[in-house]
Amino acid sequence: MTKAKVVEKMMYVIVCLVALGASFLALFSGFGLSTLLLPAFALFFPLETAIAMTAVVHFANNAFKLVLVGRKADKEVLLKFALPGIVAAFAGAWLLNYFSELPPITSYTIGQQGFQITAVKVVIGLLMIGFSLLELLPRFEKMAFDKKWLPLGGALSGFFGGLSGHQGAFRSAFLSKAGLEKEAFIATGVVAAFLIDLTRLSVYFGHLNTIGRDADWALVAAAIVAAFAGALVGAQLLGKVTLRVVKIIVGVMLALVGILLAVGLI
16 A cells, blocks of 8 residues: 555544544534644645635534524524624635735745745634633633623634634633523524634635645545534433533644644644
């Protein structure tokens, strides 16, 4: 078996396992799929392409979860949160496209391997490090906001969702104070994420010549199937899982990948 075939098989195994586990966890936490899946794709693809591929899997998985739990969403909260999020998602996705077209900031070599530090890697890397703090620092563990701030929360969630795919941490923090029952909280978050994904994908795919040219759509399809399986299992165990340890793991991974991106190593 050639080295290329081995790498390809490893790529499918890693991405699909991450999609399965992250989808399972994301159903409970309200976030985590993009957090974990983006680094997995970024190991094998340019960052802009990895974000687009992650967005497709995230969108398909949210559409699937919409069927599973969407009927329990709170319509009033959803309108206050999702409408600003849709507008802001356009801005974030446009900014990603802008950064992706900028030339490298600098480059360097380690041994015979060349690496580039680009604007999009620095921006996304710093964002990932920032979001890792939301997971790891105790002061942020119970971070939440008053209901009057729902439109602001939707705008922040939509903007960062469009820019890096990391919309879930803001979404969960703001929706957690909306006075929703657990099922309504999960369902409202799913519908909001679906609408924001739909928005950012419309921008991403308007620039496929720059961010989608290196994508492996067969791998995306496999990751979608794996994510569906994770969501199905999660739906069966709703209410029986605690995630503090998982959030710590996600935070550490997010910080590590963010640092590696910012310095151009991936």
